[in-house]
Amino acid sequence: MATPHHQIHIQTTPNDHLNRGSLTDRRDTKYNAHQVQESLTTRVTKLICAVFLSILFTVGLVTFVLWLSLRPHRPRFHIHEFSIPSLAEPNGPSTARVTFNVTARNPNLEIGIYYDTVNLTLYHQDQVIATTPLLFPFYQSPKNTAIIYGTLSGPTLKIDNAGWMRFLAAQKRGVVPFRLDVASSIRFKVSTWDSRRHKMHANCEIGVGSNGLLLAGDVGKKCPVYFS
Numbered sequence: 531m532a533t534p535h536h537q538i539h540i541q542t543t544p545n546d547h548l549n550r551g552s553l554t555d556r557r558d559t560k561y562n563a564h565q566v567q568e569s570l571t572t573r574v575t576k577l578i579c580a581v582f583l584s585i586l587f588t589v590g591l592v593t594f595v596l597w598l599s600l601r602p603h604r605p606r607f608h609i610h611e612f613s614i615p616s617l618a619e620p621n622g623p624s625t626a627r628v629t630f631n632v633t634a635r636n637p638n639l640e641i642g643i644y645y646d647t648v649n650l651t652l653y654h655q656d657q658v659i660a661t662t663p664l665l666f667p668f669y670q671s672p673k674n675t676a677i678i679y680g681t682l683s684g685p686t687l688k689i690d691n692a693g694w695m696r697f698l699a700a701q702k703r704g705v706v707p708f709r710l711d712v713a714s715s716i717r718f719k720v721s722t723w724d725s726r727r728h729k730m731h732a733n734c735e736i737g738v739g740s741n742g743l744l745l746a747g748d749v750g751k752k753c754p755v756y757f758s
C-alpha cells in the first residue's frame with residue numbers, strides 16, 4: 531500500500547517582504563544609534579580626560595614655579611681684594627698687615643637671610659695665622675649684597691719668624707697661598723617662617739704675588755659655600 535506524500539507549500543506575500551525589510555531597518559537604526567552613543571561617550575570621556583590633564587599640568591607647573599622661587603639658595607661669596615704689603619718690605623712680621631674685601635650675595639628672590647656673628651679665619655698652608663669676628667648679627671634682604679672688609683694687624687696676626695720665612699719661601703716660588711674661611715650660622719626667612727640654623731662656611735682659596743697683592747686671576751673669584 532503506497533504511503534501518501536504530504537507536500538507543504540509556503541506562500542509569501544508582499545507584506546512578508548515588507549516586514550522583513552522593516553525589521554532589518556529597525557536593527558540598522560538601533561545599531562547606528564548605539565554607534566553614535568558610543569562615539570559621543572568616547573568624545574566626552576576624551577574631553578574630560580583632556581581637561582583633567584590640563585588642570586593637572588597647570589597645577590604642577592605652578593607648584594614647580596613656586597618651589598623654585600621659595601627654595602632657599604645658599605649665599606654666594608666672592609673675594610675682591612686681599613693684600614699683605616709687608617711681603618715687599620724688609621721689616622718682616624713686625625709690620626705685617628692684611629687687608630681684605632669679600633662680598634656676600636643673597637641670590638634669593640623672596641627669601642631673606644639672618645646671619646649670626648660672622649667670623650673670619652685666615653690660613654697659610656693649613657696653619658691658622660689670624661682669627662677674628664667681623665660682623666655682628668644682621669639680616670640680609672633678598673637680592674642684596676653685603677660687603678665684608680677689614681684689616682688684620684698687630685696681635686690679631688699670629689705670624690712668627692718661622693711663619694714669615696715660609697711666606698718668603700713661597701714668595702720666591704711666585705705665589706703665597708692663603709685661605710679665608712668666613713663662618714656664621716644662618717637662617718632663611720620666608721614670609722613669617724624661619725628655617726632652622728645652618729652652620730655655614732665660605733672658603734676662599736687665593737694666591738698673593740711677590741708684590742703682596744691678590745693675583746689678577748683671583749680677583750672676583752667665587753668662594754665655595756658649604757653647610758656643616
